[in-house]
Amino acid sequence: RKEVEQDPGPFNVPEGATVAFNCTYSNSASQSFFWYRQDCRKEPKLLMSVYSSGNEDGRFTAQLNRASQYISLLIRDSKLSDSATYLCVVNKAGGYNKLIFGAGTRLAVHP
Amino acid sequence: EPEVTQTPSHQVTQMGQEVILRCVPISNHLYFYWYRQILGQKVEFLVSFYNNEISEKSEIFDDQFSVERPDGSNFTLKIRSTKLEDSAMYFCASSADPPYGYTFGSGTRLTVV
Numbered sequence: 001r002k003e004v005e006q007d008p009g010p011f012n013v014p015e016g017a018t019v020a021f022n023c024t025y026s027n028s029a030s031q032s033f034f035w036y037r038q039d040c041r042k043e044p045k046l047l048m049s050v051y052s053s054g055n056e057d058g059r060f061t062a063q064l065n066r067a068s069q070y071i072s073l074l075i076r077d078s079k080l081s082d083s084a085t086y087l088c089v090v091n092k093a094g095g096y097n098k099l100i101f102g103a104g105t106r107l108a109v110h111p
Numbered sequence: 112e113p114e115v116t117q118t119p120s121h122q123v124t125q126m127g128q129e130v131i132l133r134c135v136p137i138s139n140h141l142y143f144y145w146y147r148q149i150l151g152q153k154v155e156f157l158v159s160f161y162n163n164e165i166s167e168k169s170e171i172f173d174d175q176f177s178v179e180r181p182d183g184s185n186f187t188l189k190i191r192s193t194k195l196e197d198s199a200m201y202f203c204a205s206s207a208d209p210p211y212g213y214t215f216g217s218g219t220r221l222t223v224v
Contacts, residue, residue, distance in 0.1 A: 032210045032211070034210075038154075041200070041220075042217065042218075043202055043215035043216060043217050043218050044154060044202070044215055045215070046213065049211065087153075087154070091209075091210035097142070097159070097206070097209030097210040098144065098156040098159055098167060098169075098210075099146075099154075099156065099210060099213065100156070101153045101154040101155070102153060103152065103153040104153065
């Protein structure tokens, strides 16, 4: 089983749509959770951390369900500039805090 | 905003040659990392470095790979004898408070021919 699994997409949505991405992780000892954004051939950039209580940053809402080992990202009112690959990332307990990346979900927002 | 700087942005090398990828982490960060991403695949951890030594490495990071912090600012990844399968984007990252506050460099695209 993959450590972090994501639907690869692509999700093709019109501007203004709401889109949701899901992610599951296999290691119940995982402690920290993130959504990163990666544009084509660029470096990953932190979009937001994910907390058990859920958290929101503008149009973006992230949720964590530790019991189900499930993470979600909701994007409201999609913009053309949201087109990118969204990476679900977890950090394993212990060690020196390496990040474990999912393969990413591609989002394409069209006019 | 502070940046992690990587050079070169693209390197083409012949199979069997040695390459050195260079990174300048953010100055007050103490934790350094190398990750790689083969085209079309996920980002994979290679190695972490703290207090002038390797703190963790993946199975990918075999004897062909080494890292060094030769001075107070640079952090390098050396591949001793490159293989075709080493072709990938290599990202350097640093953090003051991992796993939070990771900053990735813009990457070096390594092409082995």
